[in-house]
Amino acid sequence: MTKLIVFNKPYHVLSQFSPEGDKTTLAKYIDEPEVYPAGRLDYDSEGLLLLTDDGVLQHRISHPQGKMVKTYLVQVEGIVKKNAIQRLLKGVKIQDYMASALAIRPLAGKPGYLWKRVPPIRQRKKSPTCWLEVDLNQGKNRQVKRMLAAVGHPVLRLVRIQVGSWTLNDIKPGEYKILDAKKIKKNSL
Template sequence: MNTLIAFNKPFNVITQFSPHEKYQTLKDFIQLPNFYSAGRLDTDSEGLLLLTNNGKLQSKISSPKFKLPKTYWVQVEGIINQQAINKLRKGVQLKEFHTAPAIVNFLDDPKELWERIPPIRERKTVPTSWVSITISEGKNRQVRRMCATVGFPCLRLVRVQIGKYNLFTHQLPLNDWRYITTQDIYF
């Protein structure tokens, strides 16, 4: 039986089930055997993580060759400008590769987001702004590196959507998980 789980991962949770000396793990939230994350979400990132007990499905969801889009809401240091947005839209050169074009839009302060614990570092003299970035590659820390490359370091990163599954349209609260089907993520 193919089983798929959507989990709204909080900040400072490592995406593994085995114990970790410093961080909470998936096991602190999901007590089901033989489930593994389908893709990564860094410890310092929050939001939607898919897990499955089916190896082929895990590979299909996490593989860039299947081009499953992933959307992130990103809070950056400074007021991001149109020039930086345009660069992100065209793709940027990172150390080892050039990113594919991304869908990037300015984002008003997202009121539907939960408060992060601990909160981001704030500096009184440096404002922040938000963008929505959709990619289908998902290389290691790619969105953070893309933002830094265009001069706007990432302060907070929340994955809000994978494929067509969106945290807010499906009302998945922080720390919660639920069973979903492949039809929930594929267009």
């Protein structure tokens, strides 16, 4: 039976089970045999990471051809203006490709349901920050961070909250939930 794990990856955890230096890996949190990440989440990013024991499902979730929408909460330096949002929606050149967001929604502040990061982000007293909700379907390496840097807004914190129709719901950092086969089939089509 197909297994899908919805995991809330903490900050400074590698999206892999095999050790790499002294960095914390998924092995500290997940003790389920034969599951592998369906996609990645950077070491310094947090939030939703899906793992499965089904190669077809893993491919469907992680491969760029699937165009699965991923939603991120992003805290950036500075106040993002409308023209920067328009540039991000139209597309900005990153390395050798054009990257664009499907949607960007400025938020009034940090979402109330979002946990405190340990350690907290560095914050300059004279430099304001703002929060955005960003939807992508490309999912290239460090894409959100590179896009926002390209328009002058370095990312301070990045939390993935949704992949396709899978969400974190009430899963706390470092915790996971195993979905039953019916929920997997329903959400993976």
